[in-house]
Amino acid sequence: MPDHRAARSRRVTERKGDLRERAILDTCEALLAQKGYDAMTVGDIAQGAGITRGALYFYFGSKQEVVTALVARTVEHLWERSRATAETDDPRRAIAAAMQRTVELWNEHGLVMRTAIDLSLTVPEIGALWSHTADLFIGAIAAVLERAGVPPGTEPDQASAMARALCWMIERSFYHASQESREALQRASSTCEHIWLISAGLTA
Amino acid sequence: MPDHRAARSRRVTERKGDLRERAILDTCEALLAQKGYDAMTVGDIAQGAGITRGALYFYFGSKQEVVTALVARTVEHLWERSRATAETDDPRRAIAAAMQRTVELWNEHGLVMRTAIDLSLTVPEIGALWSHTADLFIGAIAAVLERAGVPPGTEPDQASAMARALCWMIERSFYHASQESREALQRASSTCEHIWLISAGLTA
DNA sequence: GAAAAAAATCGACGCGGTGTAGAGTTCTCG
């Protein structure tokens, strides 16, 4: 007997449109890399995905929505990766691990992350996404600082405030370095790690 | 576009166009504050300056050129202010003074500075302007670090590299804080100052 | 397996913004 019955399985009906949607996002990412946001037109994206402009507007309401979806997809991946990080008790190890992970993140998704940062101001949706991501990082940095002996609190010399500043330092340093090369990124990472260690009082 | 440089240096009396040009830049700054770069149209600027679009294109070749000129004007003012800063021997005093000056700078020109940062990527001309400004700051920070005993050099734990990271920390912290309020800016400044002090080995 | 419903695609249009062209007006100076 042929196994026609197997159709019973929970087939999450992958519609044709799901493929298209992914193709659109992939094309968008590629175009972002080679032309940048402004120069990239909706026509370009559609053409790259093998459809017409009209068809693209069936999936997304605007150019901004496409990019927002792309950022959302990347950021989700980011959170996933971060969640999987093992917690270490030794602050030194924790800092090293965090920086290493961040380097990987930027090597892999630097382009989209830079785009997200650039558009945070003009596209509120992306701003919210990125601001939430930053908060996760700030929280993590603050936790490490506190475990290293920095008093909790939001005063300038306490963990929360310092964590925020350190987060911005890392973001900006990586933003610039990731435009240059992997080596620059690695160097920026080492510098940031050093300052983070010192800020935590671990000046060994 | 008129010949901006040569003809004017000789001129004692101010041409009508000089007034217009300033009016355009002023209007641009005001509009930038109330609508942002994208929403601001060339027609808006022209109207605000009391001329038509066509007339504006006599002075500037494009919207980007207007904003670039505005950034150039502001940045020039920035350099002037920085040059006038007294050099102190005591690193602690130098750091405090530098942060205080930076707060003033952002209070006064935060809007244009944020715009410059935002457009650094897409408008190469502005990117160069801002990158040069950043280099000045990085040099100044590095000098203070060295005077405080940090070894010179570009390795992660040496002055140049650390100065670069600290500069980005300050830029980004101020960028965000200046969008909120003067109080936020003051707090961000205190935090950055604290981290700068620690990084310089002045943990008193 | 055919009819009905939903999903997907297309070409054409209107709108608003940019930058250009060319003609007209006002200022400046010999």
Added chain:
DNA sequence: CGAGAACTCTACACCGCGTCGATTTTTTTC
């Protein structure tokens, strides 16, 4: 005063975005 430079305007061509209604393809339902 008159020639040329400085300045201003209106009109136009172009491009990219987002919308619309008609049409075709895929999926669901009986």
